[in-house]
Amino acid sequence: MPDAMTTPRLQVRHLSTTFHTDEGAVHSVAEVSFDILPGRTTALVGESGSGKSVTSLTLMRLLPRTARTTVAGSALFVDRSGQTVDLLSLPERQMRAVRGNQIAMIFQEPMTSLNPVFTIGEQIAESVRLHKGASHAEALARARQMLDLVEIPAAGQRLHEYPHQLSGGMRQRVMIALAMACDPTLLIADEPTTALDVTIQAQILELMRKLQREMGTSILFITHNLGVVAHHADEVAVMYAGRIVEAAPVRELFAAPRHPYTQGLLACLPGKQPPHRGTGPRRLYAIRGQVSSPLAPPPGCAFAPRCDRTIPRCDLAMPELLADGAGRQTRCVLTEATQEAA
């Protein structure tokens, strides 16, 4: 099946999420489009408030019910039977059969996303019972098997322990076991290692890689950590103020970022600096200012007020996200010009 590998497992098109607040409408996610191929990892990168997490919650239809939201666009997901469904318009009943089963999610803070009053075995078994119709004993056996898979030592004993009895790294392993218990084909990982120490982060990333290799899971990896992105993503979409400003394969993005925001983001990392040889004070490149309030966005490009290369045209209208025909997309009038010239 040659096209099973090239048909995206998830195709997000023109996704927009707007929150209607007392102060006005906040466009947290606007016109977001991306693909995730089978067995591959697409990373959504951005700083706080860029819309990464709202994107994932919108896809999972987990936005708080109390929030007044408007969602537009489509998210076409190829399910296990080969059917394509739109996650955004699926009836809630069917969505519940998909969520936690075919699409699973790992959150940043394993302590608050596990239920403190149930043992970890029961929590894993619950999803297996619900989605696979397994008996209590079968589900518990599956839970045990999952704990082994995520390399939790003394799995048989841990099965009967509560989340507070585990370390942060162990809890995140449990979260992964819980997410993977029903063999999902798509895993949404929202800052899965941000709360962890680096040596534990390395373990968790290694584990996610192993599971992806073995099970062919597609991963939507949401993070602000460019070091993690560099080594664990295949495709990268950089978000700024709710929009994708640049999307590219990982090596190309790091080798030659095109959007001034991506360029700035990479330039301001201390880990990218050449060794200091002089004696004077050192200076890191810094993106000046801060993100504009979502209630009062700039008239044109959202990044224009902080951009070093802004021209009058930037303030006229939001630039389009344009493809270069070679797998890269950029939302910037400067690259538009070079593409026209080319």
Place this chain on the structure above:
Amino acid sequence: MSVQPLIEVKQLKRYFGSSARPVRAVDDVSFTIQPGETLGLVGESGSGKSTIGRTLLRLIDASSGQVLYRGEDLGTTTSKRMRQLRSKLQIIFQDPYASLNPKMRVRDILGEALATHGLAQGPGQSMARIAELLDLVGLRPEHASRYPHEFSGGQRQRIGVARALAVEPEFIVADEPLSALDVSIQAQVVNLLCDLRERLKLTMLFISHDLDVVEYLCDRVVVLYLGRVMEVASTQALFERPLHPYTQALLAASPKPDPEIKTERIVLKGDIPSPIDPPSGCVFRTRCPQAVAACADTRPELEEIRPGRWVACSRRELMMDTQA
């Protein structure tokens, strides 16, 4: 080399909890900081970084050991003297949301420090100094009348820096001052710290788990694990050739923001042990890829294996091989 260190930490211990089964947060740590130097303190959660930072300023007392500031023992000095010394020794906290009083305006947050140490006579002089401080950290004079919630995270951290600088300190403990900030804002604060260090000739203890920032900002680095020092070296030497197996693993675990740099993967097994019940012998041996049976018997002391390079590891032969 004969310069007196500004800060000298000698066999510092800080235990918490019951004396029968104490949490050994800091267990026999010694290091010095020279005037004008920025010393990095790195380690994972529970390694004792913040406890050391706070003990240095006597925000918490040591269980045993000494902290000397210009030769003066801060542990035995009177509280009156300590109060005077606090204008020389300051701290910048990690969380700019929790470390500023939400009910105080910026001018009161900064003014309080000035008043306490009698650094400004009258409101006029005080306001002038506040404006100067705000300018120093890149804020505007009109910000003085605002409350902390009116600022972004990066701006709040600037206020935290201004508060520390208000009393013209010589020494600053910066306790993870960047970890609550976004990358683009981090760079702004890193530059601010670099500039101020240069202009005000500050000495700094920079506590961080972010190795890239430490490499960029620090002159020397102390690597901690479970309350003990594993390695001390100049920044350049440490990052070019880490000697202690823990330092090696720590550097390998920190992904470089470049897909072309393939660092050797050393994935440590297991979790950091509990500081209530640390392993016998070397505290790192339970996760160490180089551990041998003997590591469980004796606790390796920190030894100077070449000038300025200290390592606490029994497997000295591993370090000798790599001697340049």
